Amino acid sequence: MFKPSKLHGEFFMQGDIACAEGALAAGCRFLGGYPITPATEVAERMAYRLPILDGVFIQFEDEIASIAGVLGASWAGVKALTSTSGPGISLMNENIGLGMMMETPCVIVNVQRAGPSTGLPTTFAQSDIMQARFGSHGDYGVIALAPKSPQEMFDLTITAFNYSEKYRMPVFVLADAVVGHMTEKVIIPPVEELEIFERVYTTKKPGDYKPYELDGKNVPDFAKAGDGYRFHTTGLTHDERGYPIMTEETQWKCVPRLMEKISKHVDDIVLLEERDTEDADVIVIAYGITSRTVLPAIAMAREKGIKVGLLRPITIWPFPEKRITELAKKVQGFVVPEINMGQYVLEVDRVAGKYVPVKSIPHPGGGFHKFDDIVKAIEEVAHG
Amino acid sequence: MRNEIRLSGSGGQGLITAGVILAKAALLDGNLVTQTQSYGPESRGGASRADVLISDEDVYFPEAVNLDVLMVLTQKACDKYLYDMKDTGILIADNTQVKNISLTSHNIYEMPVTEIATEKLGTVLPTNILSLSYLVKITGIVTPESLRKAIRDTVKPAYVELNLKAMKLGMKLAEKSQQETER
Numbered sequence: 001m002f003k004p005s006k007l008h009g010e011f012f013m014q015g016d017i018a019c020a021e022g023a024l025a026a027g028c029r030f031l032g033g034y035p036i037t038p039a040t041e042v043a044e045r046m047a048y049r050l051p052i053l054d055g056v057f058i059q060f061e062d063e064i065a066s067i068a069g070v071l072g073a074s075w076a077g078v079k080a081l082t083s084t085s086g087p088g089i090s091l092m093n094e095n096i097g098l099g100m101m102m103e104t105p106c107v108i109v110n111v112q113r114a115g116p117s118t119g120l121p122t123t124f125a126q127s128d129i130m131q132a133r134f135g136s137h138g139d140y141g142v143i144a145l146a147p148k149s150p151q152e153m154f155d156l157t158i159t160a161f162n163y164s165e166k167y168r169m170p171v172f173v174l175a176d177a178v179v180g181h182m183t184e185k186v187i188i189p190p191v192e193e194l195e196i197f198e199r200v201y202t203t204k205k206p207g208d209y210k211p212y213e214l215d216g217k218n219v220p221d222f223a224k225a226g227d228g229y230r231f232h233t234t235g236l237t238h239d240e241r242g243y244p245i246m247t248e249e250t251q252w253k254c255v256p257r258l259m260e261k262i263s264k265h266v267d268d269i270v271l272l273e274e275r276d277t278e279d280a281d282v283i284v285i286a287y288g289i290t291s292r293t294v295l296p297a298i299a300m301a302r303e304k305g306i307k308v309g310l311l312r313p314i315t316i317w318p319f320p321e322k323r324i325t326e327l328a329k330k331v332q333g334f335v336v337p338e339i340n341m342g343q344y345v346l347e348v349d350r351v352a353g354k355y356v357p358v359k360s361i362p363h364p365g366g367g368f369h370k371f372d373d374i375v376k377a378i379e380e381v382a383h384g
Numbered sequence: 385m386r387n388e389i390r391l392s393g394s395g396g397q398g399l400i401t402a403g404v405i406l407a408k409a410a411l412l413d414g415n416l417v418t419q420t421q422s423y424g425p426e427s428r429g430g431a432s433r434a435d436v437l438i439s440d441e442d443v444y445f446p447e448a449v450n451l452d453v454l455m456v457l458t459q460k461a462c463d464k465y466l467y468d469m470k471d472t473g474i475l476i477a478d479n480t481q482v483k484n485i486s487l488t489s490h491n492i493y494e495m496p497v498t499e500i501a502t503e504k505l506g507t508v509l510p511t512n513i514l515s516l517s518y519l520v521k522i523t524g525i526v527t528p529e530s531l532r533k534a535i536r537d538t539v540k541p542a543y544v545e546l547n548l549k550a551m552k553l554g555m556k557l558a559e560k561s562q563q564e565t566e567r
Contacts, residue, residue, distance in 0.1 A: 012404075012407065012408050012411050012417070037425070121425050122422070122423055122424055122425050123422065178420060178446055181420065181421050182418060182419065182420045182446055183404055183407060183418075183419040183420075184417065184418050184419070184443075185411065185416070185417070289446065292444045292445065292446060293444070293445055293446070295444040295445070296444065296445055368445075368447070
């Protein structure tokens, strides 16, 4: 049977499987998860591949335990992944907050399907944009990436691992059932050619190490499990030693930093794709699969003489506020089609709405926008 | 040039596997290919379909909207997708189950593939490959060499022989249909 440890070459690969391969290429050696359509194939592939690579796969009793296992694996020094869909994220949210508070690197893949509740379990939506941003209680910064193809399921899963280690936090890959279940050509470069950000370990001796001491850095260094470091970490508000200090003063030191470690490095994290935005009068903002399905409509509008461009946030969170503000000052308006009832558009409107009109094109899921609806919205914005 | 092919029927008929095989074959022929799928929550019996988009340039829209080729293995799939076909589209129907096609066109091919698979191969299992091979021969959408390679590459080793037999049979049936059409 075909059992290579490291894949490279050209493949015809499903998005979910490419995601698993991306994780493995990034050095992930643990998956804790629970099967759910349309994300099951990620776990299935990892269950097959991880034992070959001396990794560990655990199917837990549910998603709550899965994310807890992933956080534990990460503290043990292993890059860890979980894959699920919206209902699984709903269950994981409490411990996602724990991961944010303890600053635990890991990657959470959400292959989105249409909700609420069980909704349309085997079809697609982009329904968890705001759940990714605000799912757990309290304030924290978020990084989320939206792939549009199996190739990007591979590439962006690696990027997500890099960000998670660099910024010490759970990072989301916000895929959807179309991209997850789509099969296309995927090029996997040799592992030596990939840029992999490895975990930064402390150089201090065990007695001198404090797990949340910054030493002027953006995030604290890790201690290597098994190397004799004894320390404490907790979901409670904590000081540099990781011990709970439940005062207003410590809260002020602890919480704003969880946001600032992202907000001060937005330019490093934000990835954008732009098409014909230079001369555009109208800009369509679309992410994930929608950034592909709107292209025929954009071409139709261009044929009608309207100068339309596409801005595609590859990084959904943090929000690409700087670029959208720049564009808002020179275009006539924005059109925001998304396969939810209007989530990302709220943020676009907050930033661009004070300059120009922002038009939402909602869709509850289970299908794509009709070309005509998008063309009509573009025309409305173009002609005022 | 973009060719849109939809294989449709019900869950358990192996249509998504057939879609992946067709897509792999098209890729081997040097095309750009996107394969997408749609199915219900049931593991068997619900509606199921695989779309294969074969193009010489990037495929943006990932579903078939204007079908060049439609294969239907159930009446339900036929009723649902018939009108997504182009005027020049080719319809391939398994008339083991599809009894009523509400369209008249020269481009309709009817063949009781499920029945023939059961009768000639002793099992219903390779119906997907039998019908896909029939489709490939009728449309010429991919080369037989690439199809054979894609089958070998995709199905479990124990089933390769059976499926290659099904491929041969499907191609032969298609030749027969083509001769009948010419007459």
